[in-house]
Amino acid sequence: MVKPRSSIGLKITVLVLCGASIVFALALAYSYSYSRRIILDEAEKSARGLTLSVARKIEQEFRAAAKVPKALAAVLETSNQDKETLLRLITRMIEDSREVFGSAVAFEPKAFDASMRRFALYCFKSGSGITHKQLGSDSYDYFTKDWYHLPKVLKAAVWTDPYFDEGGSGIIMTTYSRPFFQRGTYGAEPKVMGIVTADVSLEWLTDLVCSVQVGRTGYCFIISDTGHFVTHPNPEFIMSESMFSIAEELHDPALRTIGLAMGKEESGFTEIGPALSGEEAFLAYARIPSPGWSLGAVFPKNELLAEMNSLHQRTVLLAAGGLSLLLVVSGLVARSIAQPLRRMAAATEKVAHGDLDIDLSDIQRTDEVGQLARSFTAMTQDLKKYIRDLTETTAAKQRIDSELSIAANIQRSMLPSTFPAFPIRDEFDIYAVMHPAKEVGGDFYDFFFLDEDHLCVVVGDVSGKGVPAALFMAVTKYLIEAAAGMDEPPDRALARVNRHLASNNELYMFVTIFMGILNVKTGEFVYANAGHNSPLVWDQNREPSFLGPPGGPVVGIMDDADFTADRLTFTSGTVLLAYTDGVTESFSADGTAFSNERLLKAVRTVREKSVEEITDLVLREVASFSEGVSQSDDITILALRFCPRTTATN
Amino acid sequence: MCLALWLWPVSGADAQATLKKASLCPQWIPQAQFAGYMVALEKGFYREAGLDLNLMVGGPEKPPFVALETGEATFCIDWLSSGIEKRASGLPIVNLAQISQRSALILVAKKKSGIERSHDLNGKSVGLWPGQFYLQPKVFFDKYGLKVNIIPNYSSVSLFLKGGVDAMSAMWYNEYHTILNSGLSSDDLTLFFFSRLGLNFPEDGIYCMEETFREDSKLCQAFVRASLRGWLYAFRNQDEAVDVVMKHAKDAHTGTNRAHQRWMLARMKDLIIPEGDTGTLGKLDPADYALVGNILKNFRLIDREPKYVDFYRGPK
Numbered sequence: 001m002v003k004p005r006s007s008i009g010l011k012i013t014v015l016v017l018c019g020a021s022i023v024f025a026l027a028l029a030y031s032y033s034y035s036r037r038i039i040l041d042e043a044e045k046s047a048r049g050l051t052l053s054v055a056r057k058i059e060q061e062f063r064a065a066a067k068v069p070k071a072l073a074a075v076l077e078t079s080n081q082d083k084e085t086l087l088r089l090i091t092r093m094i095e096d097s098r099e100v101f102g103s104a105v106a107f108e109p110k111a112f113d114a115s116m117r118r119f120a121l122y123c124f125k126s127g128s129g130i131t132h133k134q135l136g137s138d139s140y141d142y143f144t145k146d147w148y149h150l151p152k153v154l155k156a157a158v159w160t161d162p163y164f165d166e167g168g169s170g171i172i173m174t175t176y177s178r179p180f181f182q183r184g185t186y187g188a189e190p191k192v193m194g195i196v197t198a199d200v201s202l203e204w205l206t207d208l209v210c211s212v213q214v215g216r217t218g219y220c221f222i223i224s225d226t227g228h229f230v231t232h233p234n235p236e237f238i239m240s241e242s243m244f245s246i247a248e249e250l251h252d253p254a255l256r257t258i259g260l261a262m263g264k265e266e267s268g269f270t271e272i273g274p275a276l277s278g279e280e281a282f283l284a285y286a287r288i289p290s291p292g293w294s295l296g297a298v299f300p301k302n303e304l305l306a307e308m309n310s311l312h313q314r315t316v317l318l319a320a321g322g323l324s325l326l327l328v329v330s331g332l333v334a335r336s337i338a339q340p341l342r343r344m345a346a347a348t349e350k351v352a353h354g355d356l357d358i359d360l361s362d363i364q365r366t367d368e369v370g371q372l373a374r375s376f377t378a379m380t381q382d383l384k385k386y387i388r389d390l391t392e393t394t395a396a397k398q399r400i401d402s403e404l405s406i407a408a409n410i411q412r413s414m415l416p417s418t419f420p421a422f423p424i425r426d427e428f429d430i431y432a433v434m435h436p437a438k439e440v441g442g443d444f445y446d447f448f449f450l451d452e453d454h455l456c457v458v459v460g461d462v463s464g465k466g467v468p469a470a471l472f473m474a475v476t477k478y479l480i481e482a483a484a485g486m487d488e489p490p491d492r493a494l495a496r497v498n499r500h501l502a503s504n505n506e507l508y509m510f511v512t513i514f515m516g517i518l519n520v521k522t523g524e525f526v527y528a529n530a531g532h533n534s535p536l537v538w539d540q541n542r543e544p545s546f547l548g549p550p551g552g553p554v555v556g557i558m559d560d561a562d563f564t565a566d567r568l569t570f571t572s573g574t575v576l577l578a579y580t581d582g583v584t585e586s587f588s589a590d591g592t593a594f595s596n597e598r599l600l601k602a603v604r605t606v607r608e609k610s611v612e613e614i615t616d617l618v619l620r621e622v623a624s625f626s627e628g629v630s631q632s633d634d635i636t637i638l639a640l641r642f643c644p645r646t647t648a649t650n
Numbered sequence: 651m652c653l654a655l656w657l658w659p660v661s662g663a664d665a666q667a668t669l670k671k672a673s674l675c676p677q678w679i680p681q682a683q684f685a686g687y688m689v690a691l692e693k694g695f696y697r698e699a700g701l702d703l704n705l706m707v708g709g710p711e712k713p714p715f716v717a718l719e720t721g722e723a724t725f726c727i728d729w730l731s732s733g734i735e736k737r738a739s740g741l742p743i744v745n746l747a748q749i750s751q752r753s754a755l756i757l758v759a760k761k762k763s764g765i766e767r768s769h770d771l772n773g774k775s776v777g778l779w780p781g782q783f784y785l786q787p788k789v790f791f792d793k794y795g796l797k798v799n800i801i802p803n804y805s806s807v808s809l810f811l812k813g814g815v816d817a818m819s820a821m822w823y824n825e826y827h828t829i830l831n832s833g834l835s836s837d838d839l840t841l842f843f844f845s846r847l848g849l850n851f852p853e854d855g856i857y858c859m860e861e862t863f864r865e866d867s868k869l870c871q872a873f874v875r876a877s878l879r880g881w882l883y884a885f886r887n888q889d890e891a892v893d894v895v896m897k898h899a900k901d902a903h904t905g906t907n908r909a910h911q912r913w914m915l916a917r918m919k920d921l922i923i924p925e926g927d928t929g930t931l932g933k934l935d936p937a938d939y940a941l942v943g944n945i946l947k948n949f950r951l952i953d954r955e956p957k958y959v960d961f962y963r964g965p966k
Contacts, residue, residue, distance in 0.1 A: 139711075144804040153801055153814040161808060164903070226811060226832035244831035245909035263833055 008341060009334035016330040017323060024319045031315070035308050040282075043304050044269045047284030047297055052267055054212055054220065055286035055295040058205060062290040065099040066157070066176050069196040072105060073180040076196065083121070090123040091130050101125055101173070101201040104135060106142050107194035108152075118142065124199065147175040148195050155179055155192060159291035162202060162230045164239065172202040172230060172239065174291060206231045209295070218299045219277075225292035227259045250275050258283065262294040272298065340369050344376055356384045404439040404467070411440050411470050414477060416447060419612065427520040428455065431611040432638035433619065435582075441634035442469025442511075443580045444477050448484075453521045456484045459578040459638050460513040461532065463554075472509045476501065476555070480515065490515040490528035491565035494555060498530070502559035510556035514578050523570035523642055528563045530555045535578035536603055539571055544603045546596070547576070570642035575614070577603060582635035583618065586626045594625050611639035669702035670869055675723035676708035677854065680898035681906065682914035683823065684708075684727065685891045686749070686922075690880025692894045699876040701869070707902050710805070718743060718859055725873055729853045730934070731782045731942050737961055738952035742860040747874045747964040748934035749881070750854040750921045755786055757842040758810070758826055759817035765840050771796050777803030777810060777818035786844040786851060787819055789945055793848075807832065823917035827910055849945075852938050853921070856964075863963055874964065878932050885919045888912065934962045 072093060075081070081089065090103050102124030112119035118136025135142050142148050150158045157178035164172060177197040181190035205222065209231045212220045222230040227242035243259030246252070255275045261268055262285045272283040280301040287294050302309075340363045347358045358380045363373040412434075421430055432445045442462030450456050458480055462469040479500050483493035494515055501511070514535055516527030527547070531554035538544035547568070553561040570576075579599075586594040602621040606614050615637045622635065676684045687705060690696055696703040706723060708714065714726035715736050725746070736743055759765035763774060771791075776798045778787050791798055801815050807825050810818040811832055820826045822843070830836060844850065856874055863870050884891035895911045923931060936958050943955030 144802075146804070146806050146808050149802075149804060150808055150812060150814060153809055154812060158812065161806065164905070228832075239905040241907045242831050244833060245907040248831065248909040249907070249912070260833055 007338055009331070009338035012334035012337070013327065013330045017327055020323060020326050024323065028312070028315060028319060032308075032312050035311075036305065039304060039308055043282065043299060044284070047282065047299055048267055048269055048286070050212070050214070051220075051284045051286035051295050051297045054208070054297075055267075055288050058208065058222075058288050058295065059290055061099050061204070062159070062176070062200070062288065065097065065198050065200045066178075066290065068093045068097050068100050068103055068198045069157070069176055069178050072103070072196045073178055076105065076180045076193070086121055087123065087132055090121060091132070094123055094125060094130055097198075099200055099204075100198045102199040104147075104197045104199075105194060106135060106148055106197070108192060109143075111193045147177045147197055151177045151179045151195050152192050155190070161226065161228070162224055162239065172206065173199050174202060175199050176290075202230065212297070214297050215299055215303050217303055218281075218297060220295060220297045221276075222288070223259070223262060223294050223296065225263055227263065230293065246275055261285075262287075262296065263292070271301075337369055340365070340373055344373060347376065347380075351380060351383070356380045356387070401439075407467065407470060408436070408439040411436075411474070414474060415444060421447065422449075425520070427642070427644050428518070429611045429641040429643065430455075430457075430639070431615050432459075432636070433615055434634065434636040435619075435631070436465075436470075436634045437582070437631045438466050440467055440470035441465060442473050443582065443634035443636035444473045445578075445636055445638045446477055446480065447638070447640075448481065450484060450487065450517065453519050455518045455520055456515070457518065457576070457578065457638065457640055458484075458513060458515045459532065459535075459580060459636060460511050461580040461582075461634070461636070462511045463509050465634065468507070468509065472501075472511065472556075476511050476513070480513070484515075484517075489526055489565045490517055491563040494528050494530050494563045495561070498553075498555045498561050498563070499559050501556035502561075505556050508557065510554040512551065512554050512580075514551070516576070516578075518570065518640070518642065520642075521644065523572075523574070523644060525568045525570050525576070526565050527568070528552075528565045530563055533579060533581055533584060535576055536599070537568070537574065537576050538603070538607055539574040541571075542574075544575075544577075544600055544607060572642065572644055574642045575607065575611070576640045576642075577614065577618075578638045578640075579618070580634060580636040582631075582633040583622055583637060585633060586622045586635070587629055587632065588625050589628050594622055598625065611641050614639045668700070669697060670700055670866075671702045671704070672724040672869065672873060673704035673706055673722070674873075675706045675712060675714045675717040675726040677714050677727045677729070679709045679904050680707060680895070680902045681824070681904065682892065682895045682911040682918060683854065685884045685895050685911075685915050685918060686881030687727075687877055688880070688894045688898050689884040689887075689891050690876050693880065693883060695876040695879045695883075696873070699872040701873055701876065703873075705898075709902075715741060715743065715857070718857065724862060725856055725858050725870075727854050728857060729782055729851070730855055730939070731785060731851055731946060733855060733857055734939075734943055734946055734956060734961065735782070735951055737956040738946070738954065743857045744860045744863050744963045745934055745961055746856040746858055746863070746870050747878070747932040748852050748855045748938075748962075749877075749932060750918075751852055751927060751930055751935070751938075752921045752924050753786065753843075753845040753849065753851045753853060754822040754917065754921055755783060755844050755851070755853075756820055756822050756826060757787060757790075757817050757844075758820045758829060759840045759842070760810075760834075761838055761840055763816035765817060767840075768794050768842065769796065770840075771798050771817060773797060773799070774816040775799040775801050775814075777801050777815035779803055779819050783819055785945060785949065785951075786849045788949075789849055790842070790844065790847055823914040823921070827913045831910065849941075850938060851942050852934070855934070867963070870963070874932060881918075881922055884915065885923070888915055891915055932965050934958075934964060 072089065075089060086105060090105060094100050094103055102122060104120055104122040106120035109117045120135035120142055121132060122135045123130055123132040147160050150160065157176065160175045160177065162172050162174045175197050177195050179192045179195055182193050209220045209222055214220055219233045221232040223243055224230050227244050228239060229237040229241055232238055243262065244256055247255035247259065252273065252275050254273065258270055258272060267286040269282065269284045272281050274280055277298050277300060282299040282301060282304065283296055285294050285296040343360065347360060350358060358377065360373045360377050363370055415434055419431055430447055434441065434443050434445060436443065442465055444460050446458040448456055460473065460476060462473045462476065476497065479497040480493065483496040494513060512532035513530040514527065514532040516525055518525045529551035531551045534546040534548065534550055536544045537547045552563050584594050584596055584599055599618065602618055603614065606617045618637055674687055691703055691705050714723065714728045715732065717723035718726050719741060730748065733743060733745055757776065759771065764770055765774060778784055778800050780802055803809055803815065803818050807818065807828050809815055810829065856877065858870055892908055892911050892915060896908060899906045899911065939958050946952045947955060
């Protein structure tokens with residue numbers, strides 16, 4: 001019956017696993033990001049260090065190369081040299097310099113010799129030694145070359161863009177060239193006399209950059225001040241692509257920004273994306289100040305993070321293993337809780353269907369589940385006992401109920417209940433009802449002829465309800481009957497009854513009684529009231545009113561109580577309506593009493609009707625007034641109409 | 651529609667049988683400036699037109715009209731101004747088609763030097779290429795009364811980048827982009843387009859010796875048609891065209907990159923089929939011709955303009 005989907009075992013397992021997974025995931029994420037940061041910080045430090053140190057080394061080479069033109073310019077600015085001396089000078093300078101491949105001294109038109117438009121001496125290292133040649137010719141107009149034109153216009157030393165050696169050896173060269181000025185022009189705008197250069201082969205640079213180990217798969221490269229690649233593992237990049245052209249081709253504005261930064265900043269470290277090496281990478285860079293170039297080192301991200309990633313993978317695997325173990329354990333725990341619970345649920349269902357023979361004795365545990373099982377077993381045993389008791393009680397109650405109903409019958413049979421009560425007497429009509437609140441009640445009425453002409457009418461109400469009241473009522477009824485039979489007026493009769501009841505009344509029960517004797521010939525009515533509600537009286541000329549005086553002492557408490565008798569003469573049509581407080585003290589749902597006023601009002605509408613109709617109407621009014629409220633007191637009504645024979649005959 | 655028909659090879663089968671040998675000397679090194687001819691060769695448009703074309707490698711050492719004169723080249727590409735100058739100086743060459751309709755010559759100036767408008771150039775140093783590149787800037791400076799310090803500039807943009815000059819002459823499709831891809835942004839630069847300053851000198855045109863045209867005008871027309879077909883194909887298939895250009899550039903070790911050639915090809919389209927112009931493809935506008943001739947005369951570079959009808963033998 002238990003759906004596995006909503007089983008407590010599954011819930012516990014899922015919750016435990018979820019919780020543990022979240023904890024694991026958070027811990028793993030934290031450890032990953034933390035160790036990643038440490039590794040990247042370390043990588044950045046070492047990458048910056050690496051690029052700075054390599055850049056510094058390259059810078060030293062460039063500075064050393066720049067010394068040759070500087071020295072030559074100093075000589076040329078201080079003295080005139082003939083061609084031979086100049087040649088020896090240049091040769092000597094190159095010999096002494098490891099870095100310089102060749103050097104040229106080029107003069108402005110007519111500056112060396114007034115007859116020569118072009119004069120440029122170029123010495124360079126070749127296989128055997130140092131050779132020289134004249135540079136200026138119609139096909140090689142050196143004035144238009146960057147190495148000459150730029151320093152001349154700028155009047156400052158310049159490192160040219162790298163270029164492929166024109167000899168076609170595929171070697172990349174760069175030229176440091178600086179102007180030299182006319183002697184003795186202090187104070188005036190110095191006049192450029194010519195340009196001195198040093199050609200630096202970048203072969204060593206390529207070798208150096210290639211030899212730098214950047215991790216396993218990383219590499220170094222150099223870009224010029226215009227962002228063009230001077231060295232790069234991909235030969236197609238060299239002198240062709242620039243950081244900016246790649247950025248444009250790949251639509252990667254970030255790469256362009258990095259290219260700009262490399263040209264401006266001394267050093268840096270940044271993520272570079274897959275643009276340069278085809279995979280996500282970091283780039284460290286450092287400037288080579290002399291030519292304004294920049295050295296970059298590419299660190300593939302994967303490689304940097306490889307060890308950490310594999311550690312992380314192992315950790316994730318361990319976590320997964322731990323979670324599986326946890327799954328098994330929590331499954332077992334959940335099962336050990338859920339199984340007894342499931343059995344108890346089944347047992348409960350059996351109990352609900354009335355089967356109390358439950359055996360949970362095999363759940364031998366000391367924890368809450370065991371406690372629950374024991375309580376459950378105890379409960380079923382208690383239930384069994386209770387049901388047994390209940391069965392007995394019910395049987396006893398049924399017996400009492402049947403006895404009570406017999407008692408009720410007996411009580412009903414004690415009251416005259418056949419109407420018309422005296423079919424042969426037509427001087428009056430009489431009708432009475434008694435509705436006990438329980439099976440048996442303490443209210444009663446009675447009427448009987450004392451002799452040919454005198455009708456005795458009694459309505460009484462014993463304090464309390466039920467069997468005691470009924471018994472007390474039976475006694476009272478017969479005492480009244482007996483007392484009335486002694487031909488005494490009502491007050492005396494009541495006093496007699498009172499003495500009898502009070503003398504042996506340990507329970508202090510009492511009874512209120514209205515008792516009247518009507519002379520059916522004359523209409524004379526003698527009555528006494530022992531603490532009872534005043535009956536109503538009316539006839540054709542008289543509105544319904546309460547019959548005074550209000551009742552005297554109740555019967556059964558004080559054995560010497562005095563009762564008084566009063567008289568009233570009934571005329572033809574006079575109606576007497578006697579009742580018990582069950583009528584006027586019937587309560588409606590909102591707690592108001594039926595009251596004398598409502599009784600009066602009800603009676604006025606039916607004053608001319610028959611006694612039976614009057615009684616029924618009052619009963620109906622009371623019943624509808626206290627609709628929905630269980631009857632709290634016995635209700636008794638007795639109605640008597642006097643209609644003497646004389647009047648009837650007349 | 652008419653153009654398309656005109657571009658189609660006239661007699662394919664006949665041409666297939668006997669291909670005529672011809673050679674083309676471009677004005678400069680292999681680059682997208684000549685993409686149309688490279689593509690026409692690559693896609694076999696010249697063969698379909700009955701030509702066995704040899705596309706020569708141009709450059710500073712190979713002046714196109716010299717190649718025509720010596721007979722090394724059957725056809726050449728050069729500027730209109732050069733063409734007029736040559737014809738006026740007595741070299742009997744004819745223009746077979748005016749490919750570029752717009753002048754791509756511009757002045758690039760640095761905003762950092764305070765140059766935002768024409769008159770800002772006053773007192774600034776401007777690097778100018780010598781020769782025919784000199785004309786438009788000179789007329790422009792005269793027209794606006796600008797006193798500029800002209801500094802000769804040669805093959806590179808280094809002088810400009812290193813701060814030697816505040817502005818320089820540049821080709822829109824070439825040096826301007828080189829400057830952009832050397833770390834300057836277009837926001838840093840002010841451009842002066844001569845084509846918008848009343849100095850629209852149409853540039854690249856196809857030339858041959860008048861004799862060549864007289865002897866085999868069909869060959870000449872077939873060459874022009876195939877070349878224009880090459881251009882149209884290149885503009886429609888720019889990736890493919892850039893591939894072809896890169897192949898030629900690599901063979902010539904020019905040291906360029908795709909981004910640059912892609913830019914150049916796109917600009918060539920703007921120059922050859924300017925937006926809004928229709929039906930001008932390959933044609934020489936007599937008004938443009940008159941403007942260029944006039945200025946050449948004013949500069950006394952020529953004594954008298956050649957007659958338009960003598961000079962131009964291209965599509966009408």
